[in-house]
Amino acid sequence: MSERRSDWRSRIPSVFRSVRFRLSALYSAVVFGLGGLILALVYLAVRWQLTTQTETRLFIRARELQLGQFRFLVNPQMEEAQVRTMESLINQFVLEKLAIYSLIGLGALFVISLVVGWILAGRALAPVDRITQVAREIEVSDLSRRIALEGPDDELTRLGATFDSMLDRLQGAFQSQKRFLADTSHDLRTPLSVIRSNVEVTLDDPQSTIEDWKATGEIVTRNVGKMGSMIEGLLAAARFEAGQATMVAVDLAGLVRGAADDQRAAAADVEVDLQESVEAVEVQGEPLSLGRALGNLVDNAIRVAPPGSKIEMGCGRRQGWVYLAVADDGPGFSGGDGTGLGLGIVEQxxxxxxxxxxxxxxxxxxxxxWLPDGSETACPDFDPLRGRPGPMIGFNGPLAL
Structure with missing residues (x-):
């Protein structure tokens, strides 16, 4: 039943489904109906007054004449001037009565239409009041409220739906921001803790040698490099978000090979074999941020891959989309795992x-x-390197800094 009603409404031109048209038609019908009623009452009142007040009773008294058994009423002979005077008096009387009843009718029409218009406008604009109320109740810390307007597909319903969609995006952005800040504080705290603990241990040891300080310096240098890489990734993402990045054609195969060359020594240190599986593909993008994101993926894979395993890096095109992918033989992810700052930057x-x-x-x-390559098809939902269907974890919505 509801589907038939929806189909019937959809066949009506949009202009006739609009709030503006409905309000115009409603007010016109109300004013027209009330005006017609008042005029009808005025007409009946004037007619009644004229039929009960004759000219002779008003102005002329007839003379009675009796002839035998018969009695006659004889009107006196009137001159033309007298007739015109009588007509003028009658017209003046009718106009005065009509003016009085018209003023009374117009006053009643004004009051009634004002009350009815107030009620109808309140009902028509109730969705606007609901939107205002929800907007006032929304707080930065709680964006879960929604308007959820129901009714025909008109301007106010579409406004409510657009407002709800905006709240969905804002809520996703704030949640991503909270997660991003949590990951940032955690990942930056780790190298700082390592630096601080090693320096304190060396300082507290009165027998520290130059070799001890050199070892501590290497640890500090390595962790400072990690923090520098994290900060560079944040700056690259911030430049991209601010619109300061230049979009160019990026050779993804060259990007993968360059990242593999940069990370091959680090992979060899943990006895991990770094392999490449690339196709010749290009995509419009910002090369520095894409390179940093790919480097973060490889860093994450090297960190979790067990010794003697392999890490596969690849790029290609599937179903109108191009991809950059990194696969490892580590423990994998569970639903409760944190993504870390590195993967947060990749997501962004x-x-x-x-x-x-x-x-x-x-x-x-x-x-x-997955990066779009001019196609309007949905994003593929499978592992392009190992052929696994369906993602374990999917990220949706932009990540806000």
């Missing part, structure tokens, strides 16, 4: 390229950056 860079970041996890994990 992917979303800024209008893409999707997904993690496939079963035995090991495959982290995929």
């Amino acid at each position: 860079v992917t979303k800024m390229h209008r893409g999707a970041f997904e993690i496939f996890s079963d035995q090991g994990a495959t982290m995929v950056m």
Whole structure:
């Protein structure tokens, strides 16, 4: 039944479904009906007054004449001037009565239409009051309230739906921001803690040698480099978000090979084999941020990959989308795992390229950056390196700094 009603409404032209048309028709019908009623009452009142007040009773008294058994009423002979005077008096009387009843009718019409219009306008604009109330009740810390207007597809319903959609995006952005800040504080605190603990241990040891200080310096240098990489990733994402990045054609195969060359020594240190599986593909993007995101994926894979395993890096095109992917044989991800600052930056860079970041996890994990290649098809939902269907973890919505 509801589907038939919806189909019937959809066939009506949009102009006739609008609030403006409905209010105009409603007010016109109300005023027209009330005006017609008042005029009808005025007409009946004037007619009654004229039929009960004759000219002779008003102005002329007839003379009575009796002839035998018969009695006659004889009107006196009137001159033309007298007739005109009588007509003028009658017209003046009618006009005075009509003016009085018209003023009374117009006054009643004004009061009634004002009251009815107030009630009808309040009912018509009730959705606006609801939108205002919800907007006032929304707080930065709680964006869960929604307007959820119901009714025909008109301007106010579409306004409510647009407002709810905006709240969905804002809520997603704030949640991503909270998660991003939590990941940032955690990941930056780790190298700082390592630096502080090693320096304190060396300082507290009165027998520290130059070799001890050199070892501490290497630890400090390595962790400062990690923090520098994190900060560079944040700055790259911030430049992209601020619109200061230049979009150019990026050779993803060259990007993968460059990242593999940069990370091969680090992978060899933990006895992990770094392999490449690339196709010749290009995409419009910002090369520095894409390179930093890919480097973060490889860093994460090297950190969790067990010795003797392999890490596979790849790029290619599937179903109108291109991808950058890194697969490892580590422990994988569970639903409660945190993504860390590195993967948070990857998520942000992917979303800024209008893409999707997904993690496939079963035995090991495959982290995929899907980037659109001019296609309007939906993002693929499978592991392009190992052929696993369905993502274990999918990230939706832009990540806000």
